[in-house]
Amino acid sequence: MKRTAFSIATGLLALAVVMPAHAKDQPDITMAINQSPWLNSFVAMVDLYEEETGNVVNLDVNPFGGLLEKIRNSVRGSEGTYDLVNINSLWLSEIYSGGFLAPLGEVQEGYTLQDGVLSYGATTNWDAAVGSFSPDGALMGVPVNGNVQVLYYNQAIYDELGLSIPDTWDDLYANAKKIEEAKGIYGFVPRAARDSIVYNITPYIFSHDAAFFRVTGPGQAAIGLNTTEGLAALKTYLKISGEDVAPPNPGAIAQGELIQLLSTGKAAQAIAVIAAWGALENPNESRVVGQMSASLIPAGPGGTHASSAGHWVAGIPKNVSAERQRAALAFLDWFQSQALQVKYVEAGGVPVRGDLAETGLGANNSYRFLGAYSANAANAVMGLPFAAAAEASDAMALHFNRAVIGEESPEVALNAAAEVLAGILERNGFTVTRQPDL
Amino acid sequence: MNTMIKPGVVIRRNKRWLVLSLAPVAVFFLVLSGFPVLNLLGLSFFDVEWREGAAEFNYIGLENYHRLFLEETIYWAGVRNTLVFAVTVVTCQMVLGFSMALAVKRAGSVGRTILTGIFLLPIVIPPIVIGTMWRLVMGREFGLANTLLRWFGLNEVDWLGNPDIALASVMFVDIWHWTPFVFLLMLAGLESLDEEVLDAARLDVTGFWQEVRHIVLPLMLPTILITVIFRVILSFKVFDEVYLLTSGGPGTATEVVNFSIYRTFFRQDQVGYGSAMSVVTLFAIALTIILARGVLARRRNAEEAE
Numbered sequence: 001m002k003r004t005a006f007s008i009a010t011g012l013l014a015l016a017v018v019m020p021a022h023a024k025d026q027p028d029i030t031m032a033i034n035q036s037p038w039l040n041s042f043v044a045m046v047d048l049y050e051e052e053t054g055n056v057v058n059l060d061v062n063p064f065g066g067l068l069e070k071i072r073n074s075v076r077g078s079e080g081t082y083d084l085v086n087i088n089s090l091w092l093s094e095i096y097s098g099g100f101l102a103p104l105g106e107v108q109e110g111y112t113l114q115d116g117v118l119s120y121g122a123t124t125n126w127d128a129a130v131g132s133f134s135p136d137g138a139l140m141g142v143p144v145n146g147n148v149q150v151l152y153y154n155q156a157i158y159d160e161l162g163l164s165i166p167d168t169w170d171d172l173y174a175n176a177k178k179i180e181e182a183k184g185i186y187g188f189v190p191r192a193a194r195d196s197i198v199y200n201i202t203p204y205i206f207s208h209d210a211a212f213f214r215v216t217g218p219g220q221a222a223i224g225l226n227t228t229e230g231l232a233a234l235k236t237y238l239k240i241s242g243e244d245v246a247p248p249n250p251g252a253i254a255q256g257e258l259i260q261l262l263s264t265g266k267a268a269q270a271i272a273v274i275a276a277w278g279a280l281e282n283p284n285e286s287r288v289v290g291q292m293s294a295s296l297i298p299a300g301p302g303g304t305h306a307s308s309a310g311h312w313v314a315g316i317p318k319n320v321s322a323e324r325q326r327a328a329l330a331f332l333d334w335f336q337s338q339a340l341q342v343k344y345v346e347a348g349g350v351p352v353r354g355d356l357a358e359t360g361l362g363a364n365n366s367y368r369f370l371g372a373y374s375a376n377a378a379n380a381v382m383g384l385p386f387a388a389a390a391e392a393s394d395a396m397a398l399h400f401n402r403a404v405i406g407e408e409s410p411e412v413a414l415n416a417a418a419e420v421l422a423g424i425l426e427r428n429g430f431t432v433t434r435q436p437d438l
Numbered sequence: 439m440n441t442m443i444k445p446g447v448v449i450r451r452n453k454r455w456l457v458l459s460l461a462p463v464a465v466f467f468l469v470l471s472g473f474p475v476l477n478l479l480g481l482s483f484f485d486v487e488w489r490e491g492a493a494e495f496n497y498i499g500l501e502n503y504h505r506l507f508l509e510e511t512i513y514w515a516g517v518r519n520t521l522v523f524a525v526t527v528v529t530c531q532m533v534l535g536f537s538m539a540l541a542v543k544r545a546g547s548v549g550r551t552i553l554t555g556i557f558l559l560p561i562v563i564p565p566i567v568i569g570t571m572w573r574l575v576m577g578r579e580f581g582l583a584n585t586l587l588r589w590f591g592l593n594e595v596d597w598l599g600n601p602d603i604a605l606a607s608v609m610f611v612d613i614w615h616w617t618p619f620v621f622l623l624m625l626a627g628l629e630s631l632d633e634e635v636l637d638a639a640r641l642d643v644t645g646f647w648q649e650v651r652h653i654v655l656p657l658m659l660p661t662i663l664i665t666v667i668f669r670v671i672l673s674f675k676v677f678d679e680v681y682l683l684t685s686g687g688p689g690t691a692t693e694v695v696n697f698s699i700y701r702t703f704f705r706q707d708q709v710g711y712g713s714a715m716s717v718v719t720l721f722a723i724a725l726t727i728i729l730a731r732g733v734l735a736r737r738r739n740a741e742e743a744e
Contacts, residue, residue, distance in 0.1 A: 068704070068705075069704060072707070075491070076488070076491070076493070094707060097488075097489075098488035098491065099489055099490040099491045099492075100488070100491050193685065193687055193688070194685065194686065194687035194688065194689070195685050195687070247578070247579070248578075248596060248599070249578070249596045249599035249600050249601075249688065251601070251687060251688035251689065252578075252596070252598055252599030252604070252684070252687060252688045253599070254685070257577075257579070260579070260580065261579065264580075266579060388706070390705050390706045391706040391708060394512075394701060394705065394706060395512075398511065398689070401689055402689050404688075405688045405689050407601070407689050423509070
């Protein structure tokens with residue numbers, strides 16, 4: 001009898017341990033996601049969600065290069081495989097404009113992002129009539145990783161040389177020059193490889209009050225690249241990528257090389273994604289643990305600051321059942337809360353809220369990047385807010401990269417980039433106002 | 439009762455049997471090879487857009503070809519680089535592969551085993567490992583090659599970042615990777631030569647080089663031609679080494695045709711335009727091979743006539 005009672009008690013205890021805190025109230029959902037360095041922090045949040053709610057989120061993890069094709073295949077079918085798709089900022093306009101996602105306000109009547117969640121230049125909303133991102137457009141997704149660019153600098157070297165955080169591009173160049181002369185290391189590293197130069201040059205362009213193009217109305221665009229401001233921006237980029245402060249042949253430096261140079265202490269400053277913070281602070285990968293700090297990206301001559309949005313947004317495809325769409329939104333809604341985002345940061349994630357510096361995290365030295373992150377996220381822009389963003393980025397990248405390696409003058413590069421961009425916009429249905437050649 | 443079957447009937451039956459037995463293979467080939475190519479050709483006349491979750495196929499005639507021939511920059515840089523790449527790497531691989539095969543053929547049994555093992559090593563390494571391995575060797579700041587140069591007091595070289603030498607660096611890796619393939623075919627060809635014929639012919643020549651030039655090379659010509667065709671086709675398909683080492687840059691220094699097509703199809707999702715690029719590439723390669731075969735056949739016929 002005693003033995004039976006003990007067995008029942010043990011069984012009940014085991015059941016209590018394995019049972020979630022709340023009863024499962026949603027069907028299982030599947031999310032397509034990328035294998036990026038921050039994945040483990042997201043997995044930790046999924047585990048927490050499953051533990052708290054009893055609902056199940058299955059993750060289909062893919063390499064970055066293969067994720068877009070998987071998303072396309074799923075959302076273009078009559079019945080989708082994925083209830084949630086994780087979309088990189090460069091792919092957002094293609095997926096939004098294709099009409100593959102259910103606006104969140106249709107999944108749940110009147111749904112909006114929670115207060116404090118960043119929209120990264122309104123990239124969570126799509127205005128189909130204009131053919132671009134707009135705060136007036138329908139809410140299409142929820143950010144799950146706020147990977148914007150920030151200015152990294154080696155605080156230990158700054159302290160040693162008595163340098164101040166640069167407010168302008170000239171200040172940044174002056175700091176780079178002093179570091180190069182005093183320490184014999186690279187004062188600055190640009191990420192100027194062809195594949196990533198458009199993303200990297202965006203803060204320079206927008207902080208100089210230029211733009212690749214501006215949407216001036218429904219189906220209307222004005223080129224803003226081959227202008228006096230655009231020329232000043234490119235010249236600033238070339239100056240700070242010059243061999244007197246940066247590595248030779250910067251036209252081949254991609255993100256991997258940039259992080260390598262910072263983490264080995266061979267370079268002291270760079271503009272890079274906030275997701276690089278983890279690698280710089282990892283004692284197994286970095287020689288500068290505890291030495292790096294992050295800051296607002298310098299301003300242009302008019303005092304404008306800008307950063308590039310390189311974030312990820314989770315969207316809910318139209319081609320899954322309404323029940324699964326609601327389950328997907330339940331997870332996204334849970335994910336946005338401030339308390340949860342604090343846990344996300346503690347797990348190594350890049351948050352999607354701008355108010356975390358005000359929490360206890362802000363005072364913790366381990367999360368000293370949060371202030372810079374919030375400030376840059378507030379200035380984040382999507383440089384190419386239209387459906388053919390990837391095509392335009394590739395076409396312009398060639399000319400920016402050629403300017404960096406000296407194959408084209410800044411004027412020729414900007415005129416050529418502006419012309420190919422205008423052609424792509426016109427093929428995509430825009431009426432384009434061009435600028436006269438520089 | 440024996441029935442005599444007329445020869446004409448036998449021929450007809452044989453023909454019928456030939457047609458029936460080959461038909462499944464022909465259909466299989468048409469479905470797997472012909473249909474995708476025709477589909478590609480058809481798509482090249484369309485602009486494919488996605489709206490409201492559905493594909494819209496807009497017929498635009500020759501517009502994609504017009505764009506490709508009159509407005510495109512990157513693809514044609516890729517064509518130029520691919521031609522330079524193919525001619526250079528195939529020439530180097532043929533010379534090296536043939537020389538290595540001759541060395542192994544003349545080596546003793548132990549030496550032959552060791553040399554074959556060493557020579558074949560690069561071809562068994564997966565391409566992704568080769569890309570990573572050579573990036574670690576050729577990296578400017580932390581690469582093994584520059585570490586060695588610095589060790590000897592020499593200036594470091596930006597193997598993959600300098601636009602003047604980046605393509606040569608990629609070609610070097612391809613030569614390292616694929617020479618064993620040529621070596622293997624050459625060795626098989628050399629091993630299959632009739633020793634009695636060689637012994638008889640050796641009486642007419644003096645020295646090793648004369649033997650190679652006047653006996654071995656002519657006898658090896660069919661093997662050499664097949665190997666060249668194989669390697670030219672494979673070198674036009676180069677992708678992984680470029681993708682992993684340089685991504686086509688700096689500028690268009692290492693851009694190749696396949697990388698342009700990949701970017702257009704998969705990154706930019708321009709199905710119609712990517713199809714036009716693919717069709718032009720496919721027909722250019724097919725035409726080159728047909729012309730090359732035609733020239734070789736004419737030369738062979740002329741030699742036989744002499």
